[in-house]
Amino acid sequence: MNFKQIIRPAKRLGMVMTGLALLGTGLTTQAATEEYMLTVTRPNQLHVIDTKTDKVLRSCDVPGIFGNGGIATSPDGKIAYVMTNKWEDVYGFNIDNCKIVFSLKQSSSKEQVKSMISMSVSADGKELYTVQNPVKLHKDHFEALQPRLAVFNTADGMNAKPVRTFPVDRRITKLGFIEKTGEVILGGADIKAINPKNGETRTLAKLQNWDRSPEGWVPPDAFAMHSLGEHVGEYIMPYFTIKWNGAPGEMEKAEFLWGMTKVDTKTGEVTTGEVLPFEFIVFNWLTDPNNEDIVYGSFNQLSKHNVKEGKTLAVHPMEHTYYNINMLQDGSKIYIGGTSSDISIHDPKTLEKIGSIQLSGDMSTSDLRLAKVQR
Amino acid sequence: MKNHSMKRVLRFGGAVAFLGFASTASAIDGPQIIKENCLLCHSETGKAEAPFTRISEQRKTPEGWQTTINRMKSQRGLKIKPEHERVLIKYLADNQGLAPAETAGLRYVLEREPNVIEQDVPEHVAGTCTGCHSSARSGLQRRTQDEWEKLIHFHMGQIPSIEFLAGHRDRPWFQIATSETSVKLGEGYPLVTKAWDDWKATPKASLKGDWVMSGHMPDKGDFTATVSVMNSQQKDDYVLLINGHYADGSKLSGSGSAKVFTGYEWRGAVVINGRKMRQVFAASADGTELSGRMFLKNDDVMGGKVTAMKAGKAETVVSVSPAYIKQGSSQTLVIGGANLSKKVSLGSGITVEKVISQSADRLVVQVKAAKDAAVGLRSLKVGSDSLENSVAVYDSVARVEVTPSESIARIGGNGGLIPKQKSIYRAVGYAAGADGKAGTEDDIRLGYMPANWSLKPFDAVAEEEHDLKYAGAIDAKGIFTPGDAGLNPERKMSTNNVGNLAVVGTVKEGDAAVAGEAHLLVTVQDFVKELIQ
Numbered sequence: 001m002n003f004k005q006i007i008r009p010a011k012r013l014g015m016v017m018t019g020l021a022l023l024g025t026g027l028t029t030q031a032a033t034e035e036y037m038l039t040v041t042r043p044n045q046l047h048v049i050d051t052k053t054d055k056v057l058r059s060c061d062v063p064g065i066f067g068n069g070g071i072a073t074s075p076d077g078k079i080a081y082v083m084t085n086k087w088e089d090v091y092g093f094n095i096d097n098c099k100i101v102f103s104l105k106q107s108s109s110k111e112q113v114k115s116m117i118s119m120s121v122s123a124d125g126k127e128l129y130t131v132q133n134p135v136k137l138h139k140d141h142f143e144a145l146q147p148r149l150a151v152f153n154t155a156d157g158m159n160a161k162p163v164r165t166f167p168v169d170r171r172i173t174k175l176g177f178i179e180k181t182g183e184v185i186l187g188g189a190d191i192k193a194i195n196p197k198n199g200e201t202r203t204l205a206k207l208q209n210w211d212r213s214p215e216g217w218v219p220p221d222a223f224a225m226h227s228l229g230e231h232v233g234e235y236i237m238p239y240f241t242i243k244w245n246g247a248p249g250e251m252e253k254a255e256f257l258w259g260m261t262k263v264d265t266k267t268g269e270v271t272t273g274e275v276l277p278f279e280f281i282v283f284n285w286l287t288d289p290n291n292e293d294i295v296y297g298s299f300n301q302l303s304k305h306n307v308k309e310g311k312t313l314a315v316h317p318m319e320h321t322y323y324n325i326n327m328l329q330d331g332s333k334i335y336i337g338g339t340s341s342d343i344s345i346h347d348p349k350t351l352e353k354i355g356s357i358q359l360s361g362d363m364s365t366s367d368l369r370l371a372k373v374q375r
Numbered sequence: 376m377k378n379h380s381m382k383r384v385l386r387f388g389g390a391v392a393f394l395g396f397a398s399t400a401s402a403i404d405g406p407q408i409i410k411e412n413c414l415l416c417h418s419e420t421g422k423a424e425a426p427f428t429r430i431s432e433q434r435k436t437p438e439g440w441q442t443t444i445n446r447m448k449s450q451r452g453l454k455i456k457p458e459h460e461r462v463l464i465k466y467l468a469d470n471q472g473l474a475p476a477e478t479a480g481l482r483y484v485l486e487r488e489p490n491v492i493e494q495d496v497p498e499h500v501a502g503t504c505t506g507c508h509s510s511a512r513s514g515l516q517r518r519t520q521d522e523w524e525k526l527i528h529f530h531m532g533q534i535p536s537i538e539f540l541a542g543h544r545d546r547p548w549f550q551i552a553t554s555e556t557s558v559k560l561g562e563g564y565p566l567v568t569k570a571w572d573d574w575k576a577t578p579k580a581s582l583k584g585d586w587v588m589s590g591h592m593p594d595k596g597d598f599t600a601t602v603s604v605m606n607s608q609q610k611d612d613y614v615l616l617i618n619g620h621y622a623d624g625s626k627l628s629g630s631g632s633a634k635v636f637t638g639y640e641w642r643g644a645v646v647i648n649g650r651k652m653r654q655v656f657a658a659s660a661d662g663t664e665l666s667g668r669m670f671l672k673n674d675d676v677m678g679g680k681v682t683a684m685k686a687g688k689a690e691t692v693v694s695v696s697p698a699y700i701k702q703g704s705s706q707t708l709v710i711g712g713a714n715l716s717k718k719v720s721l722g723s724g725i726t727v728e729k730v731i732s733q734s735a736d737r738l739v740v741q742v743k744a745a746k747d748a749a750v751g752l753r754s755l756k757v758g759s760d761s762l763e764n765s766v767a768v769y770d771s772v773a774r775v776e777v778t779p780s781e782s783i784a785r786i787g788g789n790g791g792l793i794p795k796q797k798s799i800y801r802a803v804g805y806a807a808g809a810d811g812k813a814g815t816e817d818d819i820r821l822g823y824m825p826a827n828w829s830l831k832p833f834d835a836v837a838e839e840e841h842d843l844k845y846a847g848a849i850d851a852k853g854i855f856t857p858g859d860a861g862l863n864p865e866r867k868m869s870t871n872n873v874g875n876l877a878v879v880g881t882v883k884e885g886d887a888a889v890a891g892e893a894h895l896l897v898t899v900q901d902f903v904k905e906l907i908q
Contacts, residue, residue: 114535135532140416141525142532221545
């Protein structure tokens, strides 16, 4: 097993300790925190689910045609920003009453602008970020332009316009936010961080442009749309790679591996490396809040793994495909959603199904996001 | 030399006559239709050689232009009268089409031939375009360098997820597509070519006249027919009458119309024995041969190769079926053609026992091969004409190849909008040849043979998932019909009736049997079916 931890062991130990310290804080604040699962279904509704009862509390109509169902929440958990209208518009909902408190339209008559689920909110909740993929609409042809980070003031309310934009790489999917540095995490071919005040960008982890020999490794296929690890404060970009133990292309000797780039969204600490043998497709990964070595994955199965030991601990076959996974801050329940119209609830210890929530439509590619509201 | 010049003069005369006819028949011409319908977005350049932005920078097949106009209607708000659309496609295909040499080798995609495994896909196309398209789709277009680059930008606007797709996102797709792929496409498929200049200057032959046709329909078998092609009201428009027989002797009759684009692209719409069919043929430069594929209008997998030859007064042999005779055995041969005499010859050791029937399109004879008739390919002579190496004399069937060897069928129907996509198999027999070993270079191809058809799981996973039970069934003619679309609660994860199967074709050889296998993947519907896949 090739477990490559780029940070030094001492640093790793420090991270574990930080994790434990945070966990302690989490347990104390949790008494006053209500947790809600948020998702979007076709034709276009945002659903607010009470995780105490696992019932849909309310469903909010989202304007426009269903997009990708992307959701970003405000740090206080009260506002859900939903991407809609074929990946172009964003509406902010007060999840207590479905009131729309914010909106932005990215496209104009001169430009078609799409965001590939790329949306994040600053730690103070004052700024919303999207990565825009603009295409200039000439009279008789299109012109693909450089993607850009667009910064919006959430206080601008309806029809907000970007207050700043900065050029970014192509192929960026999910965003995150690092509290300590105030940077936006850009998940693309490589994992980068951009300062949304001045556009300064630094590389957190090289993936497609990594410094490994093509004789030894296949450049990673890194792609993720959903899980942001808000239950533990961690951004995970999974990737798939092949290690050639013989000549490149010699499949008998090759190792198929899952890797992960993890960013601690509080401190900005980065770990990256191969963690598990590739046994089956997993769409999204989550870390157990009570043991950072344990991760869960969903797709055609719910699976539990120890990334320190590179082992699969348990596999629970699912009744259908579920793209998405999330869990509560105390690690007591796993929620599996996306794809179809039901959210499946599981016990993290045994992976057994302990509940189900039927929704009014298909989730398709929608997020399954945890909102933490202090009451 | 004198004859050649005479022919040229005659053809020029014909073409000029047609041009005159066209100018009186069309109230509005292509450029005028473009001016009236397209200039909200496109602009006039003032250059005679390329009068309209974008439009004048491309050459395409009739299907290619139809696809463009369909997109303009569905995505860009074009509203055009159907009769003007027809005139425009004809104008564009005629004046900005592809020469025969430019479509050669890529016609399968126009003919909608299923289960083609493309050969010689250019590397720059394989990594960039073939995730969604056939390689032939770009190969059947000619553009300026700037236009190829604009095509990449079009994709970025039309399919914004394109650079995020699996197979694209592991590389800088847009950068590669603009800086490498579009450049190489511009070099390989430029707007201006000698082939097109030459073809434009070539006088186009009329396809009017009597033809003899032979072909194959999966459910009916081989057929032969005579086809009368007559001029219709517009230039390059024809009406046709088809009369003939299937191999079992049953009658084939039908009629329809055809339009010829670009001087050689025959597109026919016919009704044969009550079934609506489409013809996608290419005419030879001299207008004496047509070849292509004919298929059911609503089920394009159900079709087969067709060839036709212009019939004069001389004997013309087009086809023979079957294409094999076993040593020491009698065989009934159906010979397709025109003006066929009863003088059939297959060389020494083969005797004609009797003439079973004779009609305008075919001659049916019973022949017998002597026990010691030499094994190998023979030419079939009928009177003064012959089909070279068309009939094999063989000792025994040593192996069977099932074609296509790799195939796809798609679930469908069951109340959904997309019908099932079948897959069709044929067994090709081979004799071992002089070395007596099957599977070596000197094997003798015996042609298509009748076979018994069956299915089995392709691998252990298919067996465990009971694919055989759900994925579909094959009939006695080798036609596989896939299962119903939609979730199946009986299956693991309520999955669709997809499956991974092996198709087994078994040919009788005396008391023994020789079998061949092909791979069949039964998969989900093709939700984006295009004129040019």
